[in-house]
Amino acid sequence: MDSQDTSQYEARQTICELGRSLLDDDLTTGTGGNLSVRLDDDHIAISPSGVPYGEIEPSDVPVVRTDGTVVAGDGDPSTELPMHRAVYDRRPDVGGVVHTHSPYATTFASLGEPIPASHYLLAFAGTEVPVTEYETHATEELGEEAVEALGDSANATLLRNHGVLTTESSLADAYSVAQMVEYCARIHYQASVIGDPEILPDEELHRIQGKLDSYGT
Numbered sequence: 524m525d526s527q528d529t530s531q532y533e534a535r536q537t538i539c540e541l542g543r544s545l546l547d548d549d550l551t552t553g554t555g556g557n558l559s560v561r562l563d564d565d566h567i568a569i570s571p572s573g574v575p576y577g578e579i580e581p582s583d584v585p586v587v588r589t590d591g592t593v594v595a596g597d598g599d600p601s602t603e604l605p606m607h608r609a610v611y612d613r614r615p616d617v618g619g620v621v622h623t624h625s626p627y628a629t630t631f632a633s634l635g636e637p638i639p640a641s642h643y644l645l646a647f648a649g650t651e652v653p654v655t656e657y658e659t660h661a662t663e664e665l666g667e668e669a670v671e672a673l674g675d676s677a678n679a680t681l682l683r684n685h686g687v688l689t690t691e692s693s694l695a696d697a698y699s700v701a702q703m704v705e706y707c708a709r710i711h712y713q714a715s716v717i718g719d720p721e722i723l724p725d726e727e728l729h730r731i732q733g734k735l736d737s738y739g740t
């Protein structure tokens with residue numbers, strides 16, 4: 524294998540491994556949720572549609588050109604491919620995308636309420652996690668709503684009455700954002716049950732984001 528093949532194989536293997544983690548970490552159930560990696564300017568790898576995560580092998584993971592043509596992989600691409608493509612098209616900084624139906628965050632999605640920063644780890648996502656307008660799953664329209672909600676810099680949005688979409692420079696980091704969003708949603712839910720959680724100001728979240736960025740350099 525040349526180096527391009529090796530990196531493509533590793534990306535498809537990461538999709539298999541993190542797909543299994545989605546179930547282990549209670550971020551989704553059954554075959555729900557999906558993950559993708561930007562391979563180069565013109566290709567992404569995305570989890571296959573309808574295959575249980577425990578059974579996905581790297582050779583099953585479809586490689587798709589940005590025009591939507593499947594160029595490799597035994598499986599059909601996730602039905603949410605249009606949403607993933609829309610994110611890579613609009614956000615050149617994004618290298619990985621994760622979509623989950625994680626229960627606490629999706630609770631807020633069903634209420635149509637953003638998740639505010641009542642815990643500092645929300646800084647991984649932005650200053651709050653916004654909510655899109657409702658669109659039917661697996662449509663181009665849902666992708667358009669998602670990229671609009673993400674804007675130029677947010678790493679997470681709720682998809683109204685549906686779930687969560689997270690992004691980062693790599694798939695592993697987008698997966699971490701998905702975990703942080705679910706954790707922050709749970710804490711905010713629990714704190715709201717007992718009392719009135721304090722929300723951190725945007726300036727503090729920006730300060731934390733500066734510190735988080737410097738860890739990665």
Ligand SMILES: [Zn+2]
Nearest residue numbers: 556660685686
């Ligand atoms: Zn979904």
